[in-house]
Amino acid sequence: MDVIKVNDFQKSFGAKVVHTGVTFKVKEGECLGLIGGSGCGKSLILRSLIGLEKPDAGSIEIDGVDITNMSEEDLVDVRKKAAYVFQGGALFDSMNVYENLAYPLREHTKLGEKEISKRIDDMLQEFGLEGNQKIFPANLSGGMQKRLGLARAIIIGPKIVLYDEPTAGLDPFNTKKIQDMILRLKTKGVTSILVTHDMPSAFAVCDRIAMLKNGKIVAEGTRAQIDSSHGGLLHDFINGDEVSGGK
Amino acid sequence: MTAVAISFGKFIVDLMHLAGGTALLIRRSIRESLYRPHYLRLIIDQCYQIGFRSMGLVFATALSTGMVMALQFGYGLEKFGGKLYVPKLVALSIIRELGPVFTSLMLAARVGAGIASEIGSMTVTQQIDAIRALGTSPIKTIVVPRIIATTFCLPLLTIMANTVGIFGGMIVSVTELGMDSSFFIQKVAYTVTMQDYMIGMFKTLVFGFVIAVSSCYFGMTASAGTRGVGIATTRAVVTSSIIIVMSDFFLTKLFWILIKWTS
Numbered sequence: 001m002d003v004i005k006v007n008d009f010q011k012s013f014g015a016k017v018v019h020t021g022v023t024f025k026v027k028e029g030e031c032l033g034l035i036g037g038s039g040c041g042k043s044l045i046l047r048s049l050i051g052l053e054k055p056d057a058g059s060i061e062i063d064g065v066d067i068t069n070m071s072e073e074d075l076v077d078v079r080k081k082a083a084y085v086f087q088g089g090a091l092f093d094s095m096n097v098y099e100n101l102a103y104p105l106r107e108h109t110k111l112g113e114k115e116i117s118k119r120i121d122d123m124l125q126e127f128g129l130e131g132n133q134k135i136f137p138a139n140l141s142g143g144m145q146k147r148l149g150l151a152r153a154i155i156i157g158p159k160i161v162l163y164d165e166p167t168a169g170l171d172p173f174n175t176k177k178i179q180d181m182i183l184r185l186k187t188k189g190v191t192s193i194l195v196t197h198d199m200p201s202a203f204a205v206c207d208r209i210a211m212l213k214n215g216k217i218v219a220e221g222t223r224a225q226i227d228s229s230h231g232g233l234l235h236d237f238i239n240g241d242e243v244s245g246g247k
Numbered sequence: 248m249t250a251v252a253i254s255f256g257k258f259i260v261d262l263m264h265l266a267g268g269t270a271l272l273i274r275r276s277i278r279e280s281l282y283r284p285h286y287l288r289l290i291i292d293q294c295y296q297i298g299f300r301s302m303g304l305v306f307a308t309a310l311s312t313g314m315v316m317a318l319q320f321g322y323g324l325e326k327f328g329g330k331l332y333v334p335k336l337v338a339l340s341i342i343r344e345l346g347p348v349f350t351s352l353m354l355a356a357r358v359g360a361g362i363a364s365e366i367g368s369m370t371v372t373q374q375i376d377a378i379r380a381l382g383t384s385p386i387k388t389i390v391v392p393r394i395i396a397t398t399f400c401l402p403l404l405t406i407m408a409n410t411v412g413i414f415g416g417m418i419v420s421v422t423e424l425g426m427d428s429s430f431f432i433q434k435v436a437y438t439v440t441m442q443d444y445m446i447g448m449f450k451t452l453v454f455g456f457v458i459a460v461s462s463c464y465f466g467m468t469a470s471a472g473t474r475g476v477g478i479a480t481t482r483a484v485v486t487s488s489i490i491i492v493m494s495d496f497f498l499t500k501l502f503w504i505l506i507k508w509t510s
Contacts, residue, residue: 052376072384079382090377104381107284152381 003028003160003191004049008058011044018044020215021058031182031192033202035237036212042195043087045212046162049193050082051075063159080108083158087165089149091137097124097148098133104156119155127151128177143174150181154190161185161192167201179204199238211237265486269464272390276460279384280391289392297358297393298400302407308353309408312345313337313415321424330424334434337416342439346409347447348495351454354401355487359462362393363483366466367476375467390467394459401455402448409447446502453498458487 004026011019018041026032034042047053049060051067059068067078091100101120105111111119124130127147137145146166154161163182167175175198182192182205196202202209203223211219211226211234219226219234226234320333366389369375378385413435420426462483469479 047376050380052379072379075379076382079380084377084380086373086377086380088373090373090380092374092377093372103383107381107383 001028002026002061003063004032004193005061006045006049006058007060009045009048009055009060010057011041011048011053011055018215019055022212022215022217023058024210024217024220026191026193028191029186029189030208031186031194031206033206033209034193034195034212035197035199035202035209037237038197040212041215042212043164046084046164046193046195049162050079050084052084080156081158082160082162083153083156085150085153085161085163085166087168089137089145091145091149091152093137096134096136097129097140100137100148100152101155104152108156123151123155127181143170143177146170146174146178147181150178154185159191161190163192163194163196165196165198166194167196167198175201199234209234265464268468269460272386272464272467273460275386276391276394279386280395284387286388286392289388290395293392293396294400296361297354297396298404301354301357301400301404304353304357305350305404305408306411308349309341309346309411310415312349313341313412313417314419316340316345316412317416317419318423321420325424330426331434333420333424333426334416334431335438337420338413338435338439339443341412341416342409342443342447343499344447344495346412347405347451347454348491350405350408351401351451351458351491352488354397354404354455355458355491356484358397359458359483359487360480362397362459362462363466363469364476364480366390366463367469367479370467370469371472371475385467390463393463394456397459398452398455401458402451405447405451409444442506446499449502450495450498453494454491457490457494461486461490 002025004024006025007023009019009022022045024032034045036042044053048055049062051070051072055068059066061067062078062082065078067075070078092103095103098117098120101123102116105116105119109116120133121130124132127150129144129147129151132140132144137148140148150163150166161182166178166182170178179201182194185192186205194202194206208220208222209226210217219229221229223234316337317333320336321330324330324332324336366375369389375385375389378388417428417431417435420431421428465479465483465486469475471478
């Protein structure tokens with residue numbers, strides 16, 4: 001079953017055309033890697049999948065529901081199902097680690113404070129962040145912020161997770177930790193899209209890869225499929241020969 | 248000439264954006280504040296930040312205003328033997344105009360700048376997007392508590408400013424002008440009516456709403472990083488201050504028309 005369906009997605013900002021007709025699908029439990037040059041609009045697609053941006057034309061379906069023209073109020077249910085992991089974490093800097101993690105639980109569950117505390121402790125343990133409950137995000141390292149952002153996104157158990165460059169700027173150790181987390185979620189049946197420039201991570205966790213260029217998906221499939229049908233497209237991208245995917 | 252026309256055109260477009268944007272923000276804030284969940288804790292927290300923490304600034308401004316006015320009126324009227332009118336002049340000026348307007352301008356500077364820069368920073372660091380992405384509303388959690396707190400706290404701060412301002416005037420009248428404190432209090436009590444007080448309070452309700460809405464609007468629409476936050480903050484303070492100063496006349500006029508009409 002297709003959990004995410006994007007059909008003929010088009011988006012412009014004034015005279016700048018970003019997407020001219022992006023179409024793709026993601027099956028339940030699958031992880032799709034979305035790659036392309038900087039500024040080609042990968043994050044824009046991801047943002048549109050939870051209604052943070054509206055397409056100019058085309059449609060988006062999440063778990064069988066057309067969200068294209070949904071109001072903010074109606075999108076709440078979609079956003080409970082689909083979590084977004086921001087590139088910079090987007091942690092609430094006025095709240096400490098505990099409060100950041102408690103926020104979605106207090107908003108969307110009926111858990112008591114004891115259960116919330118237990119859930120947060122488990123989550124911090126799982127993400128290697130134990131003992132940091134009272135620390136504010138500004139005092140955490142980049143890797144810890146990324147892990148905390150991921151933890152906050154998945155703490156209410158979403159069905160879909162959208163990762164926006166979760167490993168960008170991380171050392172190999174933290175990159176591996178994030179990869180392991182994504183794989184662990186995959187084994188639980190979570191459907192996901194990974195926007196990244198980090199090709200080893202994409203190859204490690206994605207079932208399929210879609211390449212965005214000139215406002216469209218120009219190649220889609222497994223690594224082997226893309227290599228065989230698009231003669232060296234991925235190879236060129238990885239080696240920097242295909243640097244400009246933007247329009 | 249063309250450049251002037253283009254600048255004027257841009258100014259008009261910006262003005263329309265501001266009017267339309269704030270109207271939409273007000274509509275969404277009213278609509279969302281009617282439905283659960285209500286964030287009472289956030290409103291109380293904002294009342295503390297906006298109201299309680301502004302008390303020092305308002306106190307100092309009101310005290311010095313009252314003292315300076317008493318001094319100026321005292322020395323000015325002394326030549327004509329009109330020193331006895333100082334309590335009346337100080338009390339009426341403060342309660343009808345200076346208390347509400349100065350307090351509002353102080354709050355526009357302190358609170359307006361604070362709200363716009365805080366929300367602006369949240370916007371450019373994607374924290375507002377994160378609130379939306381987590382299935383909650385930034386209007387409910389960020390905007391509405393600030394609007395309610397500012398609109399509620401400004402009249403209370405004005406009551407304090409009026410009292411402190413008159414007290415400042417009394418200190419100067421007693422120490423510098425040789426007036427008796429009981430005479431001063433008696434004159435103030437005899438002069439000031441509930442109507443005078445109500446005009447000031449009514450205006451501060453409007454001013455508080457204006458400060459909060461414009462600051463939230465500029466914060467929510469901040470872009471282009473830290474420079475954008477700075478621009479949003481400046482615009483919020485300037486816009487609030489201009490609206491306060493300009494609308495003061497019309498609100499006062501409106502209130503007097505209402506009073507005449509009802510009496």
